[in-house]
Amino acid sequence: xxxxxxxxxxxxxxxxxxxxxxxxxxxxxxxxxxxxxxxxxxxxxxxxxxxxxxxxxxxxxxxxxxxxxxxxxxxxxxxxxxxxxxxxxxxxxxxxxxxxxxxxxxxxxxxxxxxxxxxxxxxxxxxxxxxxxxxxxxxxxxxxxxxxxxxxxxxxxxxxxxxxxxxxxxxxxxxxxxxxxxxxxxxxxxxxxxxxxxxxxxxxxxxxxxxxxxxxxxxxxxxxxxxxxxxxxxxxxxxxxxxxxxxxxxxxxxxxxxxxxxxxxxxxxxxxxxxxxxxxxxxxxxxxxxxxxxxxxxxxxxxxxxxxxxxxxxxxxxxxxxxxxxxxxxxxxxxxxxxxxxxxxxxxxxxxxxxxxxxxxxxxxxxxxxxxxxxxxxxxxxxxxxxxx
Amino acid sequence: xxxxxxxxxxxxxxxxxxxxxxxxxxxxxxxxxxxxxxxxxxxxxxxxxxxxxxxxxxxxxxxxxxxxxxxxxxxxxxxxxxxxxxxxxxxxxxxxxxxxxxxxxxxxxxxxxxxxxxxxxxxxxxxxxxxxxxxxxxxxxxxxxxxxxxxxxxxxxxxxxxxxxxxxxxxxxxxxxxxxxxxxxxxxxxxxxxxxxxxxxxxxxxxxxxxxxxxxxxxxxxxxxxxxxxxxxxxxxxxxxxxxxxxxxxxxxxxxxxxxxxxxxxxxxxxxxxxxxxxxxxxxxxxxxxxxxxxxxxxxxxxxxxxxxxxxxxxxxxxxxxxxxxxxxxxxxxxxxxxxxxxxxxxxxxxxxxxxxxxxxxxxxxxxxxxxxxxxxxxxxxxxxxxxxxxxxx
Numbered sequence: 001x002x003x004x005x006x007x008x009x010x011x012x013x014x015x016x017x018x019x020x021x022x023x024x025x026x027x028x029x030x031x032x033x034x035x036x037x038x039x040x041x042x043x044x045x046x047x048x049x050x051x052x053x054x055x056x057x058x059x060x061x062x063x064x065x066x067x068x069x070x071x072x073x074x075x076x077x078x079x080x081x082x083x084x085x086x087x088x089x090x091x092x093x094x095x096x097x098x099x100x101x102x103x104x105x106x107x108x109x110x111x112x113x114x115x116x117x118x119x120x121x122x123x124x125x126x127x128x129x130x131x132x133x134x135x136x137x138x139x140x141x142x143x144x145x146x147x148x149x150x151x152x153x154x155x156x157x158x159x160x161x162x163x164x165x166x167x168x169x170x171x172x173x174x175x176x177x178x179x180x181x182x183x184x185x186x187x188x189x190x191x192x193x194x195x196x197x198x199x200x201x202x203x204x205x206x207x208x209x210x211x212x213x214x215x216x217x218x219x220x221x222x223x224x225x226x227x228x229x230x231x232x233x234x235x236x237x238x239x240x241x242x243x244x245x246x247x248x249x250x251x252x253x254x255x256x257x258x259x260x261x262x263x264x265x266x267x268x269x270x271x272x273x274x275x276x277x278x279x280x281x282x283x284x285x286x287x288x289x290x291x292x293x294x295x296x297x298x299x300x301x302x303x304x305x306x307x308x309x310x311x312x313x314x315x316x317x318x319x320x321x322x323x324x325x326x327x328x329x330x331x332x333x334x335x336x337x338x339x340x341x342x343x344x345x346x347x348x349x350x351x352x353x354x355x356x357x358x359x360x361x362x363x364x365x366x367x368x369x370x371x372x373x374x375x376x377x378x379x380x381x382x383x384x385x386x387x388x389x
Numbered sequence: 390x391x392x393x394x395x396x397x398x399x400x401x402x403x404x405x406x407x408x409x410x411x412x413x414x415x416x417x418x419x420x421x422x423x424x425x426x427x428x429x430x431x432x433x434x435x436x437x438x439x440x441x442x443x444x445x446x447x448x449x450x451x452x453x454x455x456x457x458x459x460x461x462x463x464x465x466x467x468x469x470x471x472x473x474x475x476x477x478x479x480x481x482x483x484x485x486x487x488x489x490x491x492x493x494x495x496x497x498x499x500x501x502x503x504x505x506x507x508x509x510x511x512x513x514x515x516x517x518x519x520x521x522x523x524x525x526x527x528x529x530x531x532x533x534x535x536x537x538x539x540x541x542x543x544x545x546x547x548x549x550x551x552x553x554x555x556x557x558x559x560x561x562x563x564x565x566x567x568x569x570x571x572x573x574x575x576x577x578x579x580x581x582x583x584x585x586x587x588x589x590x591x592x593x594x595x596x597x598x599x600x601x602x603x604x605x606x607x608x609x610x611x612x613x614x615x616x617x618x619x620x621x622x623x624x625x626x627x628x629x630x631x632x633x634x635x636x637x638x639x640x641x642x643x644x645x646x647x648x649x650x651x652x653x654x655x656x657x658x659x660x661x662x663x664x665x666x667x668x669x670x671x672x673x674x675x676x677x678x679x680x681x682x683x684x685x686x687x688x689x690x691x692x693x694x695x696x697x698x699x700x701x702x703x704x705x706x707x708x709x710x711x712x713x714x715x716x717x718x719x720x721x722x723x724x725x726x727x728x729x730x731x732x733x734x735x736x737x738x739x740x741x742x743x744x745x746x747x748x749x750x751x752x753x754x755x756x757x758x759x760x761x762x763x764x765x766x767x768x769x770x771x772x773x774x775x776x777x778x779x780x781x782x783x
Binding site: 116 | 460462536537539540541542544545546548549550552553554556557560561563564675679682683686716719720722723724725726727729730731734
């Protein structure tokens, strides 16, 4: 009896764990895209930043001693959340807030940001850090200083046109000077273009033996982390004051604004929480394999599919969609589907053709297109009386 | 009243004809310059690059048609581009001398394929390959467009779906070594129609062919966008629901324009593959498809000349910058995305078209002459008055 169930259980577990990875990376997107309607193409890169943060935290803890190393995960999670939430905040204040209501242009702008972040991780070193710090200090400092003048509005454009090249030139010159004086000590990239590896602490290695197969602890950890994140998000959105404000802005922005809800702050908060969740997801996926500057690219399409299939604006839709896509991906990709259909030869051949990871994606996409023919707005569509619905 | 309008319209017609004449002479002039002067001015390497970029300008035209005019940002044009490229590349790969030991493309024997797959069989013929270059992307575009637009999936959802389609095709072509040579793609071209592909003269023919086709498609897009059809496309971009309420079915028009732009992408891919002498799944990379959008955006959305200009400019900037400072290019490209969206939403051509050009002239000291309100020049009543007064100054 047990022998018959085990393969099925194996498939189910692997499907759920694939789905959990999808879900945890899609959670932040479900908030940013689902609630705010912002297409954040840099979401994958925020995950990548989270993974690199984990890498840094791990190295720091390694220096501090074995006791620290055993528990660095619990330090890495909040740090990754904070770092990516901060980057998200800067991104929202600096770029996205000017583009609300223009989703296609947000898409392009955030794609540009994702390219910059990728290259940033590749070439970040002391010189670049000092240059950026100096530039921000000079430019924004001078802008702040000038903005206290009474004729600020009149000279604003000229000030920007003058200050921008000036501070850029100054910081660039300083960077070049430093690079030539201290040579490799400051110009060596921190991470470089190669992938870095995050080592899981000993208690996350190995797996829980069930019958003839093992449930890897990292997978179980990710499933647990996903559940905790989901629960936290649910509590935050449904039970907290700011959650209420976020939901009301989602439903009717102008009405909320009339009632005194600070919509700009709500936007910034929502976006940084979404970005912070991307950081946690990055921390989680760093245990699954090595992390490189291109890591984010592998996740971005899958996570968007989860949100689209689930239906925008509903967390529960994302959960169902992530589990369905994850299970379908695993069943087709691992060849389990083909094995199950062994008695029927043509179907067996058909599914064997698709039983690689990349070909499974081909099939799952075809299924998604077919599904969207039936339910164009996803599993749980938002109800409303708009012509666009 | 109707007489007045008719008279006024005649004046506008005359003006229209004149501007059309100017435009076509400019186009012919640029084409002649590109065909006759450029080969003498540029090195072979740069000329080949220019030819490739002009091929990319064709796909930029298609992109402009669906994004600039119809407001659908497709992130899947790399697929159509690559399909066109693969179609012509396979024909070239099948040009095997009759006395060769294996009548299969070199990569297939490497992977132990003994017989040419059935769907590659027709590509022995040049005509079939040419038709496939246009037809396969068109059919795929029609099918995908129909399935998506029928459900009123649009805006960002359309972008996300096309992006997913790109990933799917990338995986498919990347994973099938036996059929498409996987990651390497089709490389090492030998002959086409008896001519050696890598020869200087053959490449020059491709270059001239690219320019001629670019002009043909420019005219086609110009014709499509100038009449009623063009206005309908812009109406769909600006308010699709209202178009629907006015009794049009936007779905048909969207599918049509998507298919046209897919066909343009296929042709562009074929020309590009011939000039770069390779086609690989990298053309189906998401990054490449999004880059197409940035060419159009840099040049100017809803402006055909802008699309061509943007494609050539951005690609030249890319090739020069990534030769000199490879690590800066991505920063630059990312910055370009941000600048185009935040500061220069109408692109270069749009910026020049608005009054900024005159502002610039004023800044350097050349003062443009302002005679009347510009609207007076096109007002039918004023024109009629002018004509009845024997074209004397009012």
